[in-house]
Amino acid sequence: MNEMTPLARPARERKPDWIRVKAPTSIGFGETKALMRRLNLATVCEEAACPNIGECWTKKHATVMILGDTCTRACAFCNVKTGMPRAVDPLEPQHTADAAAELGLQHIVITSVDRDDLPDGGASQFVKVIQALRRTTPSTTIEILTPDFRNKAQAAVESIVEAGPDVYNHNLETVPRLYPTIRPGARYYASLRLLESVKRHDPSIFTKSGVMLGLGEERLEIHQVMDDMRSADIDFLTMGQYLQPTPRHAKVAEFVTPKAFDAYAGIARAKGFLLVASSPLTRSSYHAGDDFAKLRSAREAQLARA
Numbered sequence: 001m002n003e004m005t006p007l008a009r010p011a012r013e014r015k016p017d018w019i020r021v022k023a024p025t026s027i028g029f030g031e032t033k034a035l036m037r038r039l040n041l042a043t044v045c046e047e048a049a050c051p052n053i054g055e056c057w058t059k060k061h062a063t064v065m066i067l068g069d070t071c072t073r074a075c076a077f078c079n080v081k082t083g084m085p086r087a088v089d090p091l092e093p094q095h096t097a098d099a100a101a102e103l104g105l106q107h108i109v110i111t112s113v114d115r116d117d118l119p120d121g122g123a124s125q126f127v128k129v130i131q132a133l134r135r136t137t138p139s140t141t142i143e144i145l146t147p148d149f150r151n152k153a154q155a156a157v158e159s160i161v162e163a164g165p166d167v168y169n170h171n172l173e174t175v176p177r178l179y180p181t182i183r184p185g186a187r188y189y190a191s192l193r194l195l196e197s198v199k200r201h202d203p204s205i206f207t208k209s210g211v212m213l214g215l216g217e218e219r220l221e222i223h224q225v226m227d228d229m230r231s232a233d234i235d236f237l238t239m240g241q242y243l244q245p246t247p248r249h250a251k252v253a254e255f256v257t258p259k260a261f262d263a264y265a266g267i268a269r270a271k272g273f274l275l276v277a278s279s280p281l282t283r284s285s286y287h288a289g290d291d292f293a294k295l296r297s298a299r300e301a302q303l304a305r306a
Contacts, residue, residue, distance in 0.1 A: 016255050019241055019280045032062055035102060039095040042069040063109040063145075063285040064096050066129055067122045071113035073185040077173065077212065079245035080113055088118070093128035097136035107289035108133065109169075111145035114185070121149035123156035130163040141292055143167035143208075145284055148186050153194045161201040167236075167292060168198045169208040169284060172229070175221040182215055182250060196232040206274075206295050210238035210284050213261070216253035222264060226271050235274040236295060239264055240282035256280065274298040 036043055042065040070085040071078070089095075100108045110129055115122040126144055133142055142165045149156035161168070176188040195207050209229055211222065222239075229237060239261060244252050258280060265278035275295050277287070 015243075018258055019243070019255070032103070035099060036062060036064075039099050040089070041092070041095055041099060042066075062099070062103070063111055063288075064099065065111050065113065066092055066096065067112040067115050067118075067125055069113065072116040073114045075173075075185065076182050076250040077215070077242060077245075079249070085113065085115060085117060088115075088122070088125055092125065093132040094136070096129050097132035100133060100137045100140050105137070105140050105289075107141045107143065107292050108137075109143045109145060109285040109288050111285070112147060114147040114150075116150060116185075119152075120159075121147065121152045121156055123149060123152070123159050126160050127163045130160070130165055134164075141166040141289075143169060143285070143288055143292065145169040145171070148191050148194060150185070150187075150190070153190065154197065157194060157197050158201060161198055161205065164202075165205065167206045167208055167288075167295070168195070169210070169236075170195055171210040171238075171284060172225060173210070173212055174215050175211075175217045175225055177221060178215055178217060192228055192232050195229075195234055199233045206236060206292075206299075207232075207234045208236035208238070208284075209234050210240065210282075212242035213239055213256045213264075214242040214252050214254045215250060223267065226268050226273075230271050230273070235299075236291070237268050237273045237276050237278075238282050238284055238286075239268075239276075239278040240286075241280040274302065 043062050065080075067088060068085045069081065070083050071080045072082070072085065074082040096110065110126065112122055112126070123146075126146060130142055130144070133140055144160065144165045144167070146156075146160065146168070148170065170191060172188065172191050174182050179186065179188050195209060198205055198207050211225060213222070226237065241256055242250075242252060244250065261278045261280060261282075265276045268276040268278065275291060275298055277291060
């Protein structure tokens with residue numbers, strides 16, 4: 001019989017070939033994991049179930065997630081657990097710097113959970129991490145990926161920019177129309193203003209933002225997000241395929257083809273971004289070190305033309 005029994009469940013939609021990755025098995029992967037456990041550090045690679053973890057950890061590139069592993073929000077796309085976070089770990093900044101030193105990182109990406117429970121949203125911990133990295137591994141360039149610091153953004157941005165990261169990233173994630181269902185705790189234009197204020201405080205800091213495709217957005221909506229980002233003087237745009245972490249998260253509306261990602265990249269470059277990374281497996285910190293070198297070269301070329 002072709003009819004489903006009451007206990008039968010429909011199979012989950014099969015992922016296309018272009019976004020399948022191999023399970024991590026390398027020695028480098030195991031060593032990176034052991035280091036993170038020893039230093040009591042969380043990583044977005046693990047907590048957000050990043051598909052690139054095998055490749056990155058094999059190369060000993062890990063994105064540290066500070067302020068614990070528990071988020072005060074519950075975005076429909078994110079696999080990080082939600083609840084009441086523990087107290088901020090005072091050893092976390094130095095442990096992060098120690099990890100960068102042991103891994104020999106030339107470029108490190110630091111992100112965090114949302115901490116709406118803290119008076120400054122966790123901005124002071126970002127500052128302490130940047131300071132610890134500058135002391136311990138002064139040659140390492142620093143990229144931060146911050147939350148929106150809801151209702152605290154101005155003071156948070158000022159303090160973090162003063163600490164002097166090389167790249168300031170904050171992801172818009174999706175188009176404004178989808179915010180109520182996909183990113184309900186955030187506000188699209190508040191996130192844009194945050195990135196704009198980074199440039200206003202220090203134009204030398206590279207700004208970066210990313211969006212996920214496949215959530216039900218329309219092509220012209222993505223074009224408008226690009227225009228909004230350029231109006232905020234954002235340097236670097238990343239675009240990647242949304243993947244549903246668990247059945248309770250937002251469903252994938254579409255698997256966007258590599259050809260479509262390439263087309264979006266061409267449009268974004270024409271709009272004036274210094275750098276664009278656009279592919280199904282692109283994530284905010286994927287190949288971040290190589291991309292930082294490209295960003296610097298692109299700015300130097302731009303200044304030379306001017």
